[in-house]
Each structure stands twice: as C-alpha cells, then as structure tokens.
Amino acid sequence: MSKIANVSPAEVHSNTLGNVRTGLSADAIAEALINNLHCLQAKLPQHATRNDWYMALAYTIRDRMMERYMATVASIAETSTAAKVVAYLSAEFLTGPHLGNSLINLGIWQNVEEALSRVGQDLPLLLEQEEEPGLGNGGLGRLAACYMDSLATLNVPAIGYGIRYEFGIFDQLIRDGWQVEVTDKWLRFGNPWEIVRSEITFDVKLGGRTESYQDEEGRYRMRWLPERMVKGVAYDTPVPGYRVPTTNLLRLWKAEATESFDFEAFNVGDYYGAVNEKVASETISKVLYPNDEPEAGKQLRLAQQYFFVSCSLQDMLRLLQMRGETLDEFHLYWATQLNDTHPSIAVAELMRLLVDEHTMEWDRAWTITQQTCGYTNHTLLAEALERWPLPLFAKLLPRHLEIIYEINRRFLDDLRRRYPGDDQLLGRLSLIDEAGDKHVRMAHLASVGSHAINGVAALHTNLLKQTVLRDFYRVTPEKFLNVTNGVTPRRWVALSNPKLSALITRHIGDRWIANLEDELQHLEPLAIDVDFQRDWQTIKADNKRALADLIKERTGILVDPHSLFDIQVKRIHEYKRQHLNALYLITLYNKLRRNCSAAGTSRTVIFGGKAAPGYRMAKLIIKLINAIALTINLDPVVSQRLKVVFLPDFNVKSSHRVYPAADLSEQISTAGKEASGTGNMKFAMNGALTIGTLDGANVEIRDAVGHENFFLFGLTAEEVEQRRAEGYTPHSLYVSNPELRETIDLIASGFFSSGDRELFRPLVDSLLTRDDYMLLADYQSYVDCQQRASDAYANRNDWARMSILNTARVGRFSSDRSIREYCRDIWKIRLAASDER
Numbered sequence: 001m002s003k004i005a006n007v008s009p010a011e012v013h014s015n016t017l018g019n020v021r022t023g024l025s026a027d028a029i030a031e032a033l034i035n036n037l038h039c040l041q042a043k044l045p046q047h048a049t050r051n052d053w054y055m056a057l058a059y060t061i062r063d064r065m066m067e068r069y070m071a072t073v074a075s076i077a078e079t080s081t082a083a084k085v086v087a088y089l090s091a092e093f094l095t096g097p098h099l100g101n102s103l104i105n106l107g108i109w110q111n112v113e114e115a116l117s118r119v120g121q122d123l124p125l126l127l128e129q130e131e132e133p134g135l136g137n138g139g140l141g142r143l144a145a146c147y148m149d150s151l152a153t154l155n156v157p158a159i160g161y162g163i164r165y166e167f168g169i170f171d172q173l174i175r176d177g178w179q180v181e182v183t184d185k186w187l188r189f190g191n192p193w194e195i196v197r198s199e200i201t202f203d204v205k206l207g208g209r210t211e212s213y214q215d216e217e218g219r220y221r222m223r224w225l226p227e228r229m230v231k232g233v234a235y236d237t238p239v240p241g242y243r244v245p246t247t248n249l250l251r252l253w254k255a256e257a258t259e260s261f262d263f264e265a266f267n268v269g270d271y272y273g274a275v276n277e278k279v280a281s282e283t284i285s286k287v288l289y290p291n292d293e294p295e296a297g298k299q300l301r302l303a304q305q306y307f308f309v310s311c312s313l314q315d316m317l318r319l320l321q322m323r324g325e326t327l328d329e330f331h332l333y334w335a336t337q338l339n340d341t342h343p344s345i346a347v348a349e350l351m352r353l354l355v356d357e358h359t360m361e362w363d364r365a366w367t368i369t370q371q372t373c374g375y376t377n378h379t380l381l382a383e384a385l386e387r388w389p390l391p392l393f394a395k396l397l398p399r400h401l402e403i404i405y406e407i408n409r410r411f412l413d414d415l416r417r418r419y420p421g422d423d424q425l426l427g428r429l430s431l432i433d434e435a436g437d438k439h440v441r442m443a444h445l446a447s448v449g450s451h452a453i454n455g456v457a458a459l460h461t462n463l464l465k466q467t468v469l470r471d472f473y474r475v476t477p478e479k480f481l482n483v484t485n486g487v488t489p490r491r492w493v494a495l496s497n498p499k500l501s502a503l504i505t506r507h508i509g510d511r512w513i514a515n516l517e518d519e520l521q522h523l524e525p526l527a528i529d530v531d532f533q534r535d536w537q538t539i540k541a542d543n544k545r546a547l548a549d550l551i552k553e554r555t556g557i558l559v560d561p562h563s564l565f566d567i568q569v570k571r572i573h574e575y576k577r578q579h580l581n582a583l584y585l586i587t588l589y590n591k592l593r594r595n596c597s598a599a600g601t602s603r604t605v606i607f608g609g610k611a612a613p614g615y616r617m618a619k620l621i622i623k624l625i626n627a628i629a630l631t632i633n634l635d636p637v638v639s640q641r642l643k644v645v646f647l648p649d650f651n652v653k654s655s656h657r658v659y660p661a662a663d664l665s666e667q668i669s670t671a672g673k674e675a676s677g678t679g680n681m682k683f684a685m686n687g688a689l690t691i692g693t694l695d696g697a698n699v700e701i702r703d704a705v706g707h708e709n710f711f712l713f714g715l716t717a718e719e720v721e722q723r724r725a726e727g728y729t730p731h732s733l734y735v736s737n738p739e740l741r742e743t744i745d746l747i748a749s750g751f752f753s754s755g756d757r758e759l760f761r762p763l764v765d766s767l768l769t770r771d772d773y774m775l776l777a778d779y780q781s782y783v784d785c786q787q788r789a790s791d792a793y794a795n796r797n798d799w800a801r802m803s804i805l806n807t808a809r810v811g812r813f814s815s816d817r818s819i820r821e822y823c824r825d826i827w828k829i830r831l832a833a834s835d836e837r
Helices: 017-022 026-039 050-076 099-106 109-118 123-129 139-153 263-267 273-285 295-322 327-333 346-357 362-372 390-396 398-418 423-429 442-449 458-466 470-475 489-495 498-508 516-528 530-555 578-594 616-634 652-661 679-685 698-705 717-726 730-736 738-748 761-769 775-793 796-808 815-827
Strands: 085-089 158-163 171-175 178-182 195-206 209-214 220-225 228-240 247-257 334-339 373-376 387-389 439-441 452-455 480-482 564-569 603-608 642-646 664-667 689-692
Touching: 017 026, 017 050, 026 050, 026 109, 050 099, 050 109, 050 123, 050 228, 050 247, 085 139, 085 295, 099 109, 099 123, 099 139, 099 228, 099 489, 109 123, 139 158, 139 228, 139 247, 139 334, 139 489, 139 815, 158 295, 178 616, 195 295, 209 398, 220 346, 220 398, 228 273, 228 295, 247 273, 247 295, 273 295, 295 327, 295 334, 295 346, 295 387, 295 390, 327 334, 327 362, 334 362, 334 815, 346 362, 346 373, 346 398, 346 442, 362 373, 362 398, 373 442, 373 815, 387 390, 390 398, 390 439, 398 423, 398 442, 423 470, 439 442, 452 458, 452 815, 458 470, 458 480, 458 698, 489 498, 489 679, 498 516, 498 530, 516 530, 516 796, 516 815, 530 642, 530 652, 530 796, 564 652, 564 775, 578 603, 578 616, 578 642, 578 738, 578 775, 603 652, 616 642, 616 761, 652 679, 664 679, 679 689, 679 698, 679 796, 689 698, 689 775, 689 796, 730 738, 730 761, 730 775, 738 761, 738 775, 775 796
Parallel strands: 085 158, 085 334, 158 247, 334 373, 373 452, 452 480, 564 603, 564 664, 603 642, 664 689
Antiparallel strands: 171 178, 195 228, 209 220, 228 247, 387 439
C-alpha cells in the first residue's frame, strides 16, 4: 500500500494557519495538501481518488497566489494608484491547464514535487488529471492567454474580460476517419482555480425598443426599453506573473436569469414555464461559438458578444467610481484592447453607457471612447470580418443600431468635407453595408471607434493597409501600426519542455525565462559545440519517444522516434492547406511504392487540429488525411519508411508533448492569408526547423533564424495576387505535371475511399476548377522543398546546429516583447525600469 495510508492531519500539524495557507516550503505545502484534502474534499488520504488529490493540490497552489492577487486587485481600485489598467476584451481565452504554469511562475515546482512525494503522490499524474478549459478555438484565444501571462510578468495591472462558457470547444473523436464532436464538459468536476464573485453582477438588456424623452434640463435623450434582461455574474481566475508581485485576474462572465423562478407560472401548473427564463438566460454562456449558419445561431453569437462586453464595461465604470475618479478620466484609467472584431460592439456600448446612462455630451463621450479603445485585427480573409444582418441587429440591440447610425453619420459627414464628391469611398467606408441585404460592419465600427489599429505581423499589417482596411489607412494612416504576435516562454518552453529548459539554464542561467529576447541569443555560440549538440539531440530524442507513446495511446499506431517528425498542428482550414501536405504524402507514397529507398530519410508525418462543426470541406480534409494514413500505415513495405498520424483532440495539454518533439514545423498557408501564426513560434522556440511560405510571421521568423535555417517554398503574396489577376487556371497545372496528375487521379479513382469515386469529388473538383488557395501552383515547389528537408536531416549534426540556432534566435517572438510594444505604442503605459529593455 502507498505511504499515504500512514499520513494524518495531526502528523503534519503546523503552529500557524498562515504557514498552511501561504508557506512555500515542502513542509508547508505537504501540510496544506492534507488540510485541503480533509477540509475541502472531505476525504482521508487512504480513500482519496486522484481527482481528490488534484483538487487539494490546486487549492493549495491557489492559496499561495491569494496575497499577490488581492494586492493587485486592490491596486486596480485604489485611489492613490496612478497606473493605467489594461482591459483585454476577448471572446476566447485558451488558457490551458493552470497547475503546471502556476508552479513555474511561483517558482515552487521542486518544493511541490517533494511535498507530494511525502504523501505518496506523483506530480505528473496530478498534472494529467487537470481538465483543460476549452474556452477558445485556437490561436486567438491562446494569444490572449499568453498576453495575460506577460502582462502579469511585466507588472502591468490588467483584467482579461471574456465569457465563462459552460461547454468549451468540443472534444474531437475520429471515427472511420471522420471528425466527431463530443461535448466538452470541462466543469464536470468543478474548477478550483476560479473565485465566484456573486456580489459583482450586472444587468444586460436585450431586444425591445427605444423611446425619446426630455431630461430635467430639457435636453433630448433616448432610453432603451428592453424585451428582457440577463444578469452577468463574475468568475475570477488569478493569473500570476513569473516570480513577480503581480497576479492579475481573468474575469469571465456567466449568464443567469434576473429572476430564476416564476412562482406565478408554477402556481398555475406551468412547471416548465416556471424555469423558462432561467434556461433562456443561461444559454448565452452555455457553449463556445454556436453554429451561426441558422438565424438562431447568429442571434446567440451576437448576444454572447454583447453580453460580455456590456458586463465588462459596466465593471470598468464601477472600478473607476470605486477609485473616486470622474467619467472624464475613463480613458486615463483604462486601456481597452479589442481582440479582433468579437468585442467591437464595445464602441457602441461605451457610448451608450456614457451618453444614455451617465448623460454625457456626445462629443466628449466620443473622444473618451476613441482614446480608450484599441483594435487588433487578426484576419486578412474578408469573409472573416464580422457583419451582422441589419434586421437581426435591430431586433437584439435597437439602441446600439441608433448609436451606430449616428457614429456613421458624423464619420461620413467628415469624409464628405475631406473628400468631396467621392461617394464610392463613402460607400466602402460606411459602417453599414448597403449592398444587397444590409449589414453592420463590425471591423468598420472598431476601426472608427479606436485610436489605434494594429496588425499582428509585419506582412499582415502591410497587407491590411493594402486590402481589407485599405480605405481606412488612406483616411487615418496615423492609426495603423504593427505589433507582431508572441508566445510566453513560461508555458511553451519552461513548462512543456523541462529537459531543454534545464539544459539552457545550465549553460546561460535562468534569466532567459523572463527576458527571452536578450538572453536566449547567448546560446548561439553553442550551436557548433559537439557536446552541446549531443545533449540537445538526446533531449529531442526523449521528447520524440514521449510523443510516440502518446500516439500509441491515442491511435494505436507505432511510430519510429528515430524518423523525422514532420508536424502540422493547427485548426483545419483550406487556407492553412493541410491538403497540400496530403498531396505531398500521396506523391511520396507513389515514389516509395516504386522504390522504397527513393525518399531517403524515414519520416513520421503528424497532423492535429479541429474543423469547425459546420465547415464541410475541412471535415473532408480530415477524412482524406485519415484515409491516406490508413493506406500507408497498412502497406507492409512503405510503412517501414513512412507513417502518417492524425492525433485526435489536439489541445493545449497534448501540445505540451507535440511542440518539443517536432523536427520539422509545417507552416504552409497560402502567402497573404495567415495573419501571423503562433504555432510557428512555439515550434521554433523548441528547436524545430520550419518549412513554410512567406506568410504571416514566417517572414520575420526566417529573417531572425537565418534564411539558411528555414525551408522556404511557394509563391509570395504579391505573386499570388498577380497569378489571380492574370487568370489562374489550376487545371493546366494538373495537365502539365505528371506527378501531380497521378496524385490527384489516385484520389479521384476511389483508391483511398474503397472505390467510392464520389467521396472526395468535392475536394478534387475544388482543386481543379478553382483552387482558391493555390495548392497546385505551390505543389512542385513544396515537393522539392520537402526533399531538401529530408536531405538535410540525413546529416544529424548539421540539423542539430540549425535546430539550436532556431531556438537561440527567436527570442523576439516572446509575448513579453509584444506587450512591451503595446504598452509603449498603443496603451501609453510606462513600464518600471526593471521591466523595460
């Protein structure tokens, strides 16, 4: 029996409660574990489940954040504090598990390991026990979480505002090669990291109508008479910085009914009706991003966005009043960042709160709104810029539509004065799209209502100026700037790759964890050190074995850790071109069938990612990848040199194993389509070499690591547009390239679908007739580049050198650098000298 049976609360009794709650020694943590197991889980050690131990540990670690957290929260509302506070508004916060990250940032990993060993528990098993909050789809939400980590690490007071979705992004199963969505019940065992703030609630209006009236001073005013009200309740999660006093908060809103039970309906026997209001209200925070193809889905998604924005702005006004400041100073106290268009309704809502609720004059309210808000654009895809049908918007947010009309009228009047006679410019810039069925353009609202508009990579920002926001750049060029994305090295190296972190620290010290840009470059001379290369390769081999174990556990597929691990993990989307990778795999398969030594290096190709439930083509791409994998992996000859894996349910937890194990990072989107990417940064930080196009942040990564340490292929963004302008004909490429033709014909013949020629026809037809994302144009360049990567991998010492240089030179892609730039250029926040570079 484990030694937990011999542990009792009396044996680890402490003299002071403070030590149990705050002590960082192994003794204090062990005592607190037993205390929390006893008092919070109501379990004796010998009867406790693994989840009981996890919950006890989570509460123990949360306790150790409370002093810093409460001090930070107090400073946000404190009258004497001069610091501006960042409000980061995002519909997604993909935080990942909290436990490991908290141990890293608090600096108590070893003490916790020792404490757990004393009570017969194992830290890795408890880390694995934690449910992952699936409060985001991918890069956007993961970026928001990285920025919250960096804000705290740089001692910038901040609140992340979002939605506490009861059900996050779906869990993904693969059945017969198809994606199957399963409900993500991340809250089923409770969430020990959150603090319910039942006293912090706000009413949110929806629907109804407006009416005009005259106030006591005879001024014309509008009031909103809503159809219904929903209550938002705050749930706070502490966000500790890395070994600093600051612990910020992520404040997520849960929707509840203002009145949960209708006694009148109950008393007349309408038992379902008695709880209808509760059910309808709570739907708003029930699930991350409903399918917005049907009208009901669109309405719910707009309601979600307005709900969390309204709660957040009301909370910010509350905190301003607690501080004793006037509304005129709102923009001096708050820097509000709109993370894409999802929270852009904040522009109209802040105007409503200031003008309608606090009777501020329009012009003053507009100045405050613009100076408060900054807008981060995350997409170059015009179809991804949110537009809401006018009837839907009017039905749900009637007062906001009136405010948007007034903002638009004043904006267009100003443009008429500046650009007389240019009605086409006015039509393109209008906040209302008048073409066909009218729509409200949310990116336009964010652009007009913000003082700064930033892209998220140098190429992306330049293309924003030339394409989707071209006219806004023409009329307000001073608003535009670039802040290239970054990722936190605490989670993506220190936590997820502990052996590599220990090796780096052994050679250059541990300051790199909080100052990646300055410190990591000291690794560069070690790239040619034979002993260091050997240690580097040993760690990569260990990480690959760990991923191979996960693949075996999840899929049953045995892969060779000595092979080149070629990995593409990200959301499944046509522009990200997982199907270009699939075309290459079929080409390679054909070569190996003819001559098994033709490809040289053995290769394991690993895919991961989720398709949006309503995105049929993305789901078909997943099916194709799995069909190719089944064919290749069952081939007794080819499978000795090539394996293909689709790793189901890719998320933050599994990514901790994936990024450290990669040899080759697939960043192969069509040039000009990916805003930035952050997976490309995580791979490079962990020593993977990139095969990619000149798209998003790939451009800057390639410049940073050295062109010779990056496998480049494909058309540039300019060449893509030129091809399209000249009249791109993908079928001619199919006809002229025998390898490509053989590859596509094999799909069309039903070879990968048990003879069913119809299954993949939509995909084949799309490639041959439209090929919107230019797969066929980049196909041969990609195939040739893959061969260069295989040849390079054959020389393991050279590959190790390039791998080390990739890690040593990507320090600027830390989210700490990104946040410094936001502070300096957008939020106008002065960092403490120790946090500046």
